[in-house]
Amino acid sequence: MRSIVRGLGLAATTMALTAATAVTAVGTADAAPTGEARLYAPSALVISLVDGVDPSEGIIRAVTLSCMPTPTGTHPDPAGACGELRANNAKFDQITKAGSAALCTREWHPMTVTVDGVWEGSRVSYRHTFANRCALHNGSGTVFGI
Incomplete structure (x- = not known):
């Protein structure tokens, strides 16, 4: 009986080590990007x-907007x-306040722009409400000219 218990324990240990090795191998492969991927911090919005x-x-x-490596x-x-x-x-407030002199x-018909994503490796979330469509077009810059 002891040999059966010992055999099951050995089998369980072997399976656990095999699973740990497989997980470690997958983790290290995903954690080390190569080539061009390491040259640029991600920027996707x-x-x-x-x-x-x-x-x-x-x-x-x-x-969508991705700026690295090419727009x-x-x-x-x-x-x-x-x-x-x-x-x-990437200071969105500077972009939304830079509007033209028009x-x-x-009229209050609010239009809101939002940005969510990653800029140069850092998480960003931004929201700005313009009074109306005219204010949006005159103060939104290229980024919000969607």
Whole structure:
């Protein structure tokens, strides 16, 4: 009877070591990116436009923007948007407050822009509400010109 118990214990130990080795091998393969992946910190954003103040009110449009290693995504001008983000160190408030000198009516029909994702390896989340569509177009820069 002891030999059966000892045999089962040995089998369980062997299986545990095999599983640990397999998990360790997978973990180390995923943890060490090679080549070009290590050269750039990830920068991938989802930019959305909402008709209203609350994002749950309904997204009108959402685009993706990836800036490293080259600007890509569904954004209408990925190169311009990435350039604007780099020029402003991804300070979204500087982009939304940089608007043109054009005058807009004082109509309150809020339009909200949101950004969620990663910029140069750091998590970002941003939301800004413009008074109306005119204010959005005059003060949103290339990044929010979606």
